[in-house]
Amino acid sequence: MLTPAMVAKASTQTLLRLDEVAVGELDPGKASDYADSILMFNVYDTLVLPVQGGPGYAPHLAESWEADGTDFIFKLRDDVNFQSGNPLTAEDVVFSFERMKELGQGLSFVFDKVESAEAIDEHTVRFNLTEAYSPFEASLVRLPIVDKKLVMENLGEGEGEMKDWGQAYLSGNSAGTGAYKVVSHNPQQETVMEKNRDYFLGVPEEAPDQVRLRYGLEAATVRTLIAQGEHDISSQWLPPEVLKSLAADGAQILTETGGGAFYIKMNTQKPPLDDVNCRLALAKAYDYAAGITMVAVTDDVAQGSPSTGGIPVGMFGAAEEMLQRDLEAAKQHLADCKYSPEDFTLELSWIGEVPIEERFALLMQANFAELGIKSEIRKVPWALFTEQVAKPENTPNISQIFANAVTGDPDTLLYPMYHSSVAGTWQSPEYLKDDKVDELLAKGRTVTDPAEREATYAELNDRLMEIAPTIYGYDRQSLFAASNRVKAPALSDPEKAFGLDGMGFSFRLMEMTGE
């Protein structure tokens, strides 16, 4: 039974309610999608954090670090405790890294270049890389630090000394240092979190006392809940028309750009798009402005911003000038192409689970028809698409993909797309084989000086525009409808944005307005 004291306490607590996709993975070693990231960034901490409103990384659990070739040495703060009360040590960092590598799930691949981690002393940890890899710092935003002592006390069934590496325990419990601790977690229903009042950076009073992250709510349900004051922030997956109607009712629209974009990928190994002039003709004929209009929610806000090239705005190497349609240039390139439009029909594929792509396929069909190019639109389920792209001859002429840099560094976005060694995945249906691109991608991984990285990626961007393996549709922008009961500066003020998917939902940086 609720006692009067409990009722009084409940009524003074501030509550934030939001929703995400169908399931939330609480185990930080397996976190991969947006809902998992929201959980991870609130329940766990990382050694570094992206700088708000700009490039680079700031100290977080680590107070300083130095790089020496393939070695990175981090000095940890000595005033951090886990939610269990255990103090944070270098052993916890080593354990978290080894656990992630051992599980081999989630985003563990971003640590492929890390050979080992070792604790030098209680608060110093060294990572040894197999080769020089400058995006390593960025990768660390995907290494949540887990309470080793607590996990070892709760190992589940399994073989060897580490048994299940605490998978059973961490799928339902938190073991982090984060600003919020998990009160209850049902991966298909909701996760309830409460403020960790002992957080090492402190949690402001205005931040929500309790957060309920609900999973798998239907658009109609979210629409009704927000209108009735029973929900605070929608997921980014609401259809534009629902966002539009919520905005019309006075909801604020929050935004996040996470280094991602919408890509129209051309198979460079299959006629007619094995000819660069044919590809350039399509890239010039595509109506970029109409594409943005198709994802607009209000006159001012859209689910995308104009693309400037192969690298999204805000990342190293991004260009400044917006891409625009140029039909005359397209005709010129087509005239230089060795294939004549009468002799081929393009296959325009779209992923069945992403309905908006059908509209883009229709837009392309209309745009390319103005050049006299015939095309067929084909719907492909995601599961089938990932199998089709394994061979260039089965890969459609044109595929549509949404992708983002999981660490915020251009390397995690561009290397899996364009390096010749990784062709044939969902990210690389272009089957690009270009020595210059390979060379620049490799260089981007080894140079450490920010200015040099900027120059390297800018050169890469120029090369991509020259050989046009992809039509760069737009830079993706996630939109969330929110009530006026909450303020989220990291999702509304570009100066406070993190540039990393999900990190804008750091609840400790939000404010409940009391409305």
Added chain:
Amino acid sequence: MMPPIVRLLAKRLGTSLIVLVGVSMLIFAIARIIPGDPARIALGPNATAEQITMLRERLHLDDSIAVQYGYFVRDLLRGDLGISLYTNRPVTADIAQFLPATLELIVVAGLMMILIGLPLGIISARYRGSWADNLIRLLTLLGVSAPSFVWAVILMLLFAFFLPLFPIAGRITDSYTIEPVTGFLFIDTLLAGNLSAFADAAWHIVLPAFALALSGIGQAARLTRSNMVETYDKPYIEMAQSYGFPEGKIAWRFAFRPSLIPSLTIIGLDFAAMLGNAFLVEAVFAWPGLSRYGVAVILRKDLNAIVGTVLIISAMFLIVNIVVDLLIAFINPRIRYSQRAT
């Protein structure tokens, strides 16, 4: 000599077991034949080839379907349905968590079908040709002709959005903390001695259960009406009327009871079918049930969870059918006693 009703029960249980084995083999094979690599889907778009290979090995996906089925039967006999690739938890734990919510929903919907559908059918037949009959036929036609998810959205708009009488989502208001004992909120709230939470749970279930039941209510009412109308034309009704029996007794004993058998069969089938069909209603009302889980695991090609969910739904289907058979045998002595001859 075994009593006829026990013989009927034994026979039904035997055939049900065979059906369950057949269903398990069929769904096991189908789940593995549909396109898409479950390991790739489970690990997400960023997974590397090595990660996918590791998971495929762990799930025995590179073995033949017969060998995989062998592993499945071995684990099943130990009560282990494997780990869900979707929630990363044991499938048995997921089913134990989600099944009570769906069962609670369809039991209430089933009760609505019986308590609303049958009386409407009786009234309609008893007063056939009247305005009440016409109105009931029109309303029940509406119930049958629109799918339950359409009703779910309409009911939500009418009674939660425009006229906020009922809650929009979930099983209970967030402020209640009820320790799960059985998973059935009606029972757990009573066990906790919290009548206000019980009332809140009942308040939450009204709209989703009604949306789910509307089609069944319509079907039960229309079927009851048509069977009763047919029965009313039988000579023995005319005889009962000529003997001057009260109208109520004629309606209940001579007209309704024989008409109940087909209605009961349909209600039974509807009841079992709701386990699978509840998906969209559960989705609209954010009801954390097994149907929503079932669809989600199919979309993610979560092999263990697909097989586990289908088996549970099939078992429930068979149990409901057995109960309906027994009820019909109880109502109709001809069926009950026919077991002696078989």
